[in-house]
Amino acid sequence: MRLSLKEAEELVNKLNFRHVDNTVIAVVQDYKSREVLTVGFMNREALLKTLTTGYLHLWSTSRKQLWLKGETSGNLQLVIDLKVDCDADAVLVLVKPVGPICHTGNFSCFYRRLTELGFRG
Numbered sequence: 001m002r003l004s005l006k007e008a009e010e011l012v013n014k015l016n017f018r019h020v021d022n023t024v025i026a027v028v029q030d031y032k033s034r035e036v037l038t039v040g041f042m043n044r045e046a047l048l049k050t051l052t053t054g055y056l057h058l059w060s061t062s063r064k065q066l067w068l069k070g071e072t073s074g075n076l077q078l079v080i081d082l083k084v085d086c087d088a089d090a091v092l093v094l095v096k097p098v099g100p101i102c103h104t105g106n107f108s109c110f111y112r113r114l115t116e117l118g119f120r121g
Contacts, residue, residue: 001054001079008051012044016089020061024089028056028069028101031080031094037101038109040069042091054079056095075099 003011015024023041030037040058042050046066049057056069056077070076077095084091095101102109112119 001051001081003051005048005052008048011051012047014088015047015084015091016087017044018089021059021064023059023061024091026058026091026093028077028093028095031096035108036110037077037095037097037107047091050079050093051082056093069101070098073099073103075101077101 017024019025019041021041021043023043024047026040026042026046028037028040029035041061042057043059043066046057046059049055049066049068056079058067058069059065060067068076076098077093078098079093080096081094082091083094097107100107102111104111
C-alpha cells in the first residue's frame, strides 16, 4: 500500500489522534496468518510515512521519536492494507513481514503466555 502525500494527508486528517503524544493505537497483524505481531502507536508523521513509503513506521512514546520498524535489524514490515476502527482512534495494519517483528528475534511480540506463575514461553 503506497499513497501520494496528498492522498495520505486526506486520510490522516480523518483520524482521531487522542492517545498519548497525539497518537492512534496501531495493531500490527500478519496479512496471511492474521497473527497479531505487535501493538504500538502512530502519530501523524508515522502514519504519513507508513502510507507514503509502504513500510511500517511507529512513534516511540518512550524515546519520543519516529522509527521505521525493522530499520536496524533489516526486518522491515511491508504494509499490505490498513483499516480504521469505528472511533477512528486505532488502526489495524496488515503487513507482510520480511522477518521477525520483535526485538527479541521472535516472529511476534506476543510469544509469552501469562499464567498464575508469571510469564511462560
